Amino acid sequence: MTTTQTTDTKIRLDAVRLEYVKEEGRSRHLAVESISLDIRDKEFLVVVGPSGCGKSTLISAIAGFLKPTGGHITMDGREITRPGADRGVVFQEYALLPWKRVIDNVALGLKFKGVPKAERYATARRFLAITNLADAEQKFPHELSGGMKQRAAVARTLANAPEVMLMDEPFAAVDAQTRMTLQEELVRVWEQARLTVLFVTHSVEEAVFLGDRVVVLTPGPGRIKSIVDVSIPRARRNWQEMNQDPEFIRLRDEVLVQVRGQPVAA
Secondary structure, three states: OEOOOOOOEEEEEEEEEEEEEOOOOOOEEEEEEEEEEEEEOOOEEEEEOOOOOOHHHHHHHHHOOOOOOEEEEEEOOEEOOOOOOOEEEEOOOOOOOOOOOHHHHHOHHHHHOOOOHHHHHHHHHHHHHHOOOHHHOOOOHHHOOHHHHHHHHHHHHHHOOOOEEEEEOOOOOOOHHHHHHHHHHHHHHHHHHOOEEEEEEOOHHHHHHHOOEEEEEOOOOEOEEEEEEOOOOHHHOOHHHHOOOHHHHHHHHHHHHHHHOOOOOO
């Protein structure tokens, strides 16, 4: 299937319905129902919502791991039917190979593509530098902190030159201070790479800090409840400024109201 879409649309979801068989195999679970959304080229779009609203399922479908049971998902006008190198995925789990050094983990996808060793190492080193891991290239994953492991996972994804990066709650497993640092670094890395990012989280503060737009989903089955534009300049996307920014606080509370379905207490 090929669809006509505007020049700034990278991914289009058209009346998407997603369901899957539960682990026990006896019943089907409806995760997402009737979602229509355009993700713009080079946009940082964040999806937030309560547990069970289908956020991760949506990522899986856009990645090509799960086929919609209704509607269509297209990228650059072509229907997504399988995983592809044009879409890189960063999961909550680091998924680094423990027996390989950091540089070899980052270069792994390029090796599978047949890229010569010197070229793939040069590319890996470039993205290790971008993610502030240049000094860790010869270390093994067990020698890294949780935040460093997640940065290595991001570097590995970027090294494969995807057009879209899909991030499924990648910072959920780290401590609060490390998470804030990773959020700031992700903003910097995205500004350098300038690719399309779809980021899924359950954290309202993280959603507003990172996103150009924040899509709020209803409790499952997930539907779009609202879309909130975040116009705060990228130059101010650091926690020292954002914690005191009245616009950030207003948007955070607005999204929180949408997620919780009730007003925030004064």
